[in-house]
Amino acid sequence: GNSVTQMEGPVTLSEEAFLTINCTYTATGYPSLFWYVQYPGEGLQLLLKATKADDKGSNKGFEATYRKETTSFHLEKGSVQVSDSAVYFCARANYGGSQGNLIFGKGTKLSVKP
């Protein structure tokens, strides 16, 4: 089927720790991949995206690389801050490129302690 699977949370880290949130997808073809972030009480915000294999999306110190061979798009950050506490969603476009609706993973809640 066509789906997105991401690691279950919650994930609790200390400030300045290294973050990895795993995400794998199934799809026919090579859809665009996205990470969205949802801060408490707010809507979804696009964090980063990648449109083709080996692309690296990056924003605010977060990075994710589109790995076709492992069908993965893991999110990483070298040093997390308390302000990064949020729910992170991995998503892929339903059709080629970024077209059509998005298919989301279940989300991973991140809590960063000072």
Place this chain on the structure above:
Amino acid sequence: DTGVSQDPRHKITKRGQNVTFRCDPISEHNRLYWYRQTLGQGPEFLTYFQNEAQLEKSRLLSDRFSAERPKGSFSTLEIQRTEQGDSAMYLCASSGRDSNQPQHFGDGTRLSIL
């Protein structure tokens, strides 16, 4: 760019009542999407408009749900004869003409059925 606007932010109603939500997309965005998000889950696609045409509806959109986008600008989502299971966050997103443009989300309307 004022972002995607949704109204109301919260709606509490009794089971069996009808409710209507409104979404104002980013101006000049011709694509508009509705999603539903329940607690602990990622958003699930409901329906999609390109301009005023409703191009796709998911199987989640039962016959009690109807969405419109009469002039290709704002959209409404109506739920008739609400049920307990309709309690969720209803999210609207929009994107531009370029098929590689990402979707931008509103803050959502939280529906609670008593």
